[in-house]
Amino acid sequence: MKVLIIGGTGEMGQWFTPFFKNHGYEVVVWGSSGKVEVAERMGVEFASDLDAEIGTSDIVIVTVPINITERVISETAPKMKSGSLLMDFTSLKVGPTEAMKKYAPEDVEILGTHPMFGPSIPSLHGQIFILTPIEGRCDKWFPVMRSLFEDNGAHIEVITPAEHDRFVSVVQGLTHFAYITIGTTFDALDFSVNESRRFMSPVYDIMLDFVGRILGQNPYLYAYIQMENPEVLKVHDAFMNQCSEMSSIVRKKDVEAFTNKMKDAAVHFGDTASALRRSDKLINSKIAEFDRLLDSIGQEIGVRHIYSGIVHTGIIKKVSPRDVVLECGSRMVPLKIENIRLLDEEELHEWKLENLEHHLRDISVLIPEEANADVIMELVSCNDDIVSIEIIDRYEGVEGTKRLSVTFRVMIMGDVEAEKVHLGIERQLMGIGCSIRGW
Ligand SMILES: NC(=O)c1ccc[n+]([C@@H]2O[C@H](COP(=O)([O-])OP(=O)(O)OC[C@H]3O[C@@H](n4cnc5c(N)ncnc54)[C@H](O)[C@@H]3O)[C@@H](O)[C@H]2O)c1
Ligand SMILES: O=C(O)C(=O)C[C@]1(C(=O)O)C=C[C@@H](O)C=C1
Structure with missing residues (x-):
């Protein structure tokens, strides 16, 4: 097809x-x-x-x-x-x-x-x-x-196409118009967005991200969304009327009129309680990720860069509200928190499995009589530093013994000291009665 x-x-x-x-x-x-x-x-x-x-x-x-x-x-x-x-x-x-x-x-x-x-x-x-x-x-x-x-x-x-265009004249027409106009207002006021971040509330923080998200995209797309839908102009008119009416209420210091307008709009809006809960979730998810970063100082983490997809792994050295510094080998890598997503333990493990160059070791042992080589392999495999383990050889004819000789092929995770893990596996094998061959 x-x-x-x-x-x-x-x-x-x-x-x-x-x-x-x-x-x-x-x-x-x-x-x-x-x-x-x-x-x-x-x-x-x-x-x-x-x-x-x-x-x-x-x-x-x-x-x-x-x-x-x-x-x-x-x-x-x-x-x-x-x-x-x-x-x-x-x-x-x-x-x-x-x-x-x-x-x-x-x-x-x-x-x-x-x-x-x-x-x-x-x-x-x-x-x-x-x-x-x-x-x-x-x-x-x-x-x-x-x-x-x-x-x-x-x-x-x-x-229907007509219903679609009517809905999006508000869903996109009004939303984009309001956000883009907030952006042009920052510009007209020569207001330092960057400096303002020092004083931001959660509502402002989230609003800034959405204004920035739209301003950073293809301006022609947003121009045509405004200009090619005839329904949008009616929405602009209603919006600008409301802007002037609300502003003149503010100028008159008419608290009664302001609060009544706001209460009426809330009634028209409907379920403001759910909106509060959902926006709390959004705000809290930002805080939760930040807390996880703070809790991980001194530990190894993995983060995926949202735009490039590149994964950085390293020890987390420093966290500030907007930046994080990772020690990756001998390099210090500064990253903007808004550009990264923290990988959970499983994702980091998966990434390591797929991307690191692992160490291959063959370990030959004589297993105890009556012991089962597959069960021994299962026991050894319960080690986070091991990527994979398989039996590559079984041999019964070793001179001077009736015991079965087994060779395990072990793939050791690329970011750990292979020698140390190898010795640990041998110690474990000896602990369950195996004799290491070649010792
Ligand atoms: N970008 C979004 O977020 C988004 C989301 C949903 C729907 N859309 C819709 O998808 C469509 C494409 O948007 P986009 O953001 O991918 O645009 P784009 O500008 O990134 O891509 C436009 C594509 O059209 C081609 N093109 C330009 N002029 C052409 C011509 N004269 N003849 C043939 N091809 C031509 C370009 O080479 C390019 O491949 C638009 O109709 C837009 O409304 C966009
Ligand atoms: O950036 C996004 O995630 C968008 O939703 C893009 C967006 C929008 O802003 O409404 C832009 C144009 C399309 O028609 C649909 C979606």
């Missing part, structure tokens, strides 16, 4: 390429900037002949900047083969769906989708995926796509 991702070299395209590849699809990507090296890095083909790929693909996904999506659909849809599926990931749904309806031949199915997440999420687990199928235009492929996303942990919401 072949999937062509038009825009496959972009942010979302690069997220979904390995996703489809890992589910057994052959993936071919195309991007206007011709980034063949991006395709190579992902281990997929770059579509050198785009029209030929469109005509032979089972699924074509359009995931290009919002403002050109309809044009790309109009150029792509008519060239698709019978029985195939045309799908998009655009943050708006009315325009792209109308274009798919208009330009896709009747025997090509169409499905508008909007993944409600950005490309920095690790998996579909717990993420919302909005689907806007058109009656009679996606009977074969809708259940296939739905279960592909659902089986990977996504929560599916099915609505």
Whole structure:
């Protein structure tokens, strides 16, 4: 089954390429900037002949900047083969769906989708995926796509394209607008965000992270989310009216009016108690990770850099509210706490197993008569410094004894003193009655 991702070299395209590849699809990507090296890095083909790929693909996904999506659909849809599926990931749904309806031949199915997440999420687990199928235009492929996303942990919401655009005019239109405007206000006030962190409350801390998260992303995406959805302007008007009304209440020092507005908004909002609990959880999770770092000073830890994926292991030397210093061999590595995730013991162990260069030792022993070599091996294997152990030789013909000779091949964890562990294993074997051969 072949999937062509038009825009496959972009942010979302690069997220979904390995996703489809890992589910057994052959993936071919195309991007206007011709980034063949991006395709190579992902281990997929770059579509050198785009029209030929469109005509032979089972699924074509359009995931290009919002403002050109309809044009790309109009150029792509008519060239698709019978029985195939045309799908998009655009943050708006009315325009792209109308274009798919208009330009896709009747025997090509169409499905508008909007993944409600950005490309920095690790998996579909717990993420919302909005689907806007058109009656009679996606009977074969809708259940296939739905279960592909659902089986990977996504929560599916099915609505019409118009309902979608109305909801996202607030869900994204208002949220992004408010956060971006907070960012532009910092700038207009020439306010030092960095210095302000010294005085931050939990609410401010979290708000800053979200403002920074949005400001740091592709500004064109956010511009088109504001400008290509006609519903957004109504939301801006309502927001700005509320800003002026609240500000004039503040100027008049009208406490009664302010508190009434706030109480009314709380009633309209609904369950503020759950919002408090959930935001407490978010705040506490930040504190919990910080506490774990503090508790680990002087101990070995492993942290994964959220953006590069690189794992650093070492002894934790210093922790301040925003930074941590790790001693990695002879180097001191400073890391920003917001950029790292602390690995738990099991994750660190797994990482070591996969990434360290381990030490191989063969230990030959004569085991006691009547003893069972497999049981002895099981006993020895209960040692955290041992990666693996196997029996590579059993020999009954040792001169002068009836005892069985057994050779254990032991892989010792790469970051421990192999000699010490080796001697420890030999001592343990002797303790249960084995004689080390070659002594
Ligand atoms: N980034 C997100 O967080 C996010 C989340 C959900 C949905 N989306 C939607 O996904 C789509 C892609 O967003 P993105 O962030 O991956 O964008 P991007 O800018 O990172 O990637 C755009 C891709 O489109 C290609 N492209 C640019 N101009 C083109 C043209 N004229 N013809 C064909 N291809 C062209 C680029 O080469 C690139 O491969 C958008 O519709 C966006 O609304 C984005
Ligand atoms: O950065 C994130 O995690 C996002 O959620 C990105 C985000 C958003 O901010 O709403 C951006 C555009 C998409 O349409 C969907 C999600």
